[in-house]
Amino acid sequence: MKGAELRRLVEGGVLLTSRALGAGWSRRALNRTLREGGWTQVRAGAWVEPGREVDWGTRLRVVQLLKPELVVSHRAAAALWRIETLGPALGPARGVPLEFIDPHLGTRREGGGVRVHRIPLAAREVVERGGLRVTAVNRTLADLLRAGPRDEALVSVDSALSRRTVGRVRRAPLTTPAALADALAPAPALGPPLQGALRALRWLELADPRSGSPAETIARLRMRDADLRPESQAELRTPDGRRRFLDFLFRAEGLGVEIEGYAYHGTRESHRRDVYRFNQVLQCPEVRTLLRFTAEDVFLRPAAILAEIRAALGEHHRVRGSSRP
Numbered sequence: 001m002k003g004a005e006l007r008r009l010v011e012g013g014v015l016l017t018s019r020a021l022g023a024g025w026s027r028r029a030l031n032r033t034l035r036e037g038g039w040t041q042v043r044a045g046a047w048v049e050p051g052r053e054v055d056w057g058t059r060l061r062v063v064q065l066l067k068p069e070l071v072v073s074h075r076a077a078a079a080l081w082r083i084e085t086l087g088p089a090l091g092p093a094r095g096v097p098l099e100f101i102d103p104h105l106g107t108r109r110e111g112g113g114v115r116v117h118r119i120p121l122a123a124r125e126v127v128e129r130g131g132l133r134v135t136a137v138n139r140t141l142a143d144l145l146r147a148g149p150r151d152e153a154l155v156s157v158d159s160a161l162s163r164r165t166v167g168r169v170r171r172a173p174l175t176t177p178a179a180l181a182d183a184l185a186p187a188p189a190l191g192p193p194l195q196g197a198l199r200a201l202r203w204l205e206l207a208d209p210r211s212g213s214p215a216e217t218i219a220r221l222r223m224r225d226a227d228l229r230p231e232s233q234a235e236l237r238t239p240d241g242r243r244r245f246l247d248f249l250f251r252a253e254g255l256g257v258e259i260e261g262y263a264y265h266g267t268r269e270s271h272r273r274d275v276y277r278f279n280q281v282l283q284c285p286e287v288r289t290l291l292r293f294t295a296e297d298v299f300l301r302p303a304a305i306l307a308e309i310r311a312a313l314g315e316h317h318r319v320r321g322s323s324r325p
Contacts, residue, residue, distance in 0.1 A: 006033065012061045012131050013052040017045045043112060059098055060132060063114055070100040071126050071133050073117060074147065077140040080129050081174060082166040084159040084214050085144075086152045101135065101143075117143070119194060137174045138183035145184065145200035151221055153200075154207055158217045161209035173209065180204055208232050215259045215295035216247055222302045223248070228309060230257065236284040244281050254288030255312050256281065259298060 009019045020030050034041070038050040046062045048054050056079075064070055075085045076099040085096065098114045103121035125139040135143065141160055144153045159166070160174040181204060184197045206224070210233035211217045220232060234249035234256075248257040258278075281287055289312055293305050 006037075007049065010049055011065060013049050013058060014042075014062050014065055015039070015047045015049065016065055017047070056096060056098075057130070057132075059113075063098060063100065064132060067102075068133075069104050069106075070102055070116065071121060071135055072099070073101040073121075073135045073140065074099040074115075074143050076100070077135045078144065078156050080132065080134055081137055081140060081160070082164070082169060082171050083137075083140070083156050083174065084164065084166055086155045086214060086218075119143075120191070122191075138179050141175065141180055142183040142194075142197075142200065145180075145203055146194060146196035148196070148199075148203075150203050150206075151218055154203060154221065155214045155217045157204065157207045158209070158211040159214070161207060162211060177204060177207060177209070180207075212247065213259065213295070215298045218302075219257070219259050219293070219298045219305070220248070222298070222306060223309070226306050226310075228306070228313075230255075234286075236281065236286055238280045239283050239285075242280065244277065244284065246281060246287070249286065250313060251286060253313050254286060255309070256287045256290040257309065258290065258292045260292060260294050 005023075006015060006020060009015055009023060015034075017027075017030065021027065025033075034047055039047040040050075040052075040054055041047050042054055042059060042062045043066065046066055048058060048062075052058065060072055060076060064072065072080060075096050078085050079096045087094065099117070100114065101117045101119055101121050103119075105118045105120075121135070121139070125136050126133055127136050128134070134140075137160060141153075141157055144156050147153070157180065161177065163170070163172055165171075181201060184200050184204065185193050206221065208217070208220060211220065212233070216232075223230065228250075230248040230250045232248060234246045234251065236244045236246060236249075238244055246256045247259050249255070250257075278290065278292075282290055291308060291312060297305055
């Protein structure tokens with residue numbers, strides 16, 4: 001019976017000690033009932049009901065219930081919007097941090113793996129998602145662009161601008177470059193731009209809605225930094241008239257570059273389709289050489305990729321020069 005009484009005080013699987021005490025429980029009786037009932041204490045003053053996994057989303061909820069003024073933001077908000085992010089080692093983010101904004105600028109340090117940003121936040125930039133107060137898409141991306149680093153921020157921007165499958169869920173584009181620019185440089189009546197906005201606007205110019213994956217974004221940025229400027233998602237026509245797209249194409253040199261993601265060749269059937277597709281691409285008159293790299297190559301061995309691309313481009317120019325009369 002006591003357990004049933006406590007469950008009526010639960011919100012999203014979480015019980016706050018303060019609610020139970022406010023409902024008339026003594027601290028001693030409450031602690032005994034919680035421990036005997038198999039509840040899990042996540043933070044001081046917060047317990048998760050028996051049978052519920054203490055996952056990342058539950059931890060977000062615990063923090064926000066304890067401090068309702070905090071708003072889920074940055075990489076945590078991106079994850080809730082199904083926007084891809086990268087970790088410090090420039091690989092797909094797995095352990096997404098618990099990140100929040102305190103618009104009241106009062107919280108200094110939370111601890112326990114929680115990061116709180118003390119920056120202004122307008123009410124219009126906050127929405128509810130999955131029972132949590134979260135920064136809206138454009139504000140989330142603007143925060144990531146202002147915070148940097150450049151490559152990690154642009155991976156998230158490209159992801160939000162394009163149609164993607166994230167966490168096995170297919171979603172439509174979430175925003176546009178114009179909307180992001182407005183979020184970074186609001187009208188004067190809405191207040192001045194936040195710190196880092198001018199640099200973020202320069203980075204936004206490097207975004208590409210045609211990018212198909214985080215690895216493609218990083219590959220494009222590495223090539224750009226090396227002064228290599230291929231077409232992205234270049235459209236081709238096979239001899240039988242079918243449309244095909246290449247991740248990157250140096251059209252004048254006839255050099256195509258494909259980036260294979262982590263899920264490449266997940267099944268025998270997908271392997272068969274990809275082999276057929278690559279064979280068709282090589283039949284296109286625009287493609288004379290095709291280089292293929294893995295996502296691991298992009299994240300861990302970018303210098304080797306650039307060297308191979310330069311060698312292929314150099315070979316093309318050498319052959320072309322030697323064929324002249």
